[in-house]
Amino acid sequence: MGHHGWQGNPPGTEDEARRRIVEAATACLDRVGLAKTSLSDVAAEAGVTRQTVYRYFPSLKDILRAVALAGVEEFAGRMERHLARFGSAAEAAVESVVYAVRTVPGEPHLGLLLQAGEADFFTDGVISPLAFSFGARILRNVPVDWAGAGIETEDDLRGLAEVLMRLFMSFLQYPSAPALTDDGLRALVRRWIGPALRG
Numbered sequence: 001m002g003h004h005g006w007q008g009n010p011p012g013t014e015d016e017a018r019r020r021i022v023e024a025a026t027a028c029l030d031r032v033g034l035a036k037t038s039l040s041d042v043a044a045e046a047g048v049t050r051q052t053v054y055r056y057f058p059s060l061k062d063i064l065r066a067v068a069l070a071g072v073e074e075f076a077g078r079m080e081r082h083l084a085r086f087g088s089a090a091e092a093a094v095e096s097v098v099y100a101v102r103t104v105p106g107e108p109h110l111g112l113l114l115q116a117g118e119a120d121f122f123t124d125g126v127i128s129p130l131a132f133s134f135g136a137r138i139l140r141n142v143p144v145d146w147a148g149a150g151i152e153t154e155d156d157l158r159g160l161a162e163v164l165m166r167l168f169m170s171f172l173q174y175p176s177a178p179a180l181t182d183d184g185l186r187a188l189v190r191r192w193i194g195p196a197l198r199g
Helices: 014-032 039-046 050-056 060-070 072-083 089-106 119-126 129-140 154-173 182-197
Strands: none
Touching: 014 039, 014 050, 014 060, 039 050, 039 060, 060 072, 072 089, 072 129, 089 129, 089 154, 089 182, 129 154, 154 182
């Protein structure tokens, strides 16, 4: 009942329709996990047909990416709060890599595409101009003296964000063997990134 009509409450805009499909997908994923979630399940949860879902998302992969992106803001807020505990630009930069490597795989929504074996698809989203701008925004919100560390322009900040994001993606996709402890990863990144941030 109501399967064809958004459970009797049609969305007012295209954006709302997309948001409700993403919310339906999130509910399915939270309830049964990635392996058991299908596009049909998402459609049923949203109260629409599969064809309606296809209008907004060509594939389940596209829905997964939208679910992951919906979790980015919340994740960014937590990362900013974590990085605020570090007093220098170098330590904040190092810790951003450690935090991402340790946290992203366990994030119920950000880690989705990695769990799905869609590492390349996930990477495309993380290493994109939009992602680098977002990373720069996270760094800008951390209360350290970026200018004193030689990061003086917005381009500098975006460049640093790009290097750090490419670094954490590399560690996620190709973990060290034997596996590094948090302190080992911290020491490695500090050794090579730290000198670039001392002005």
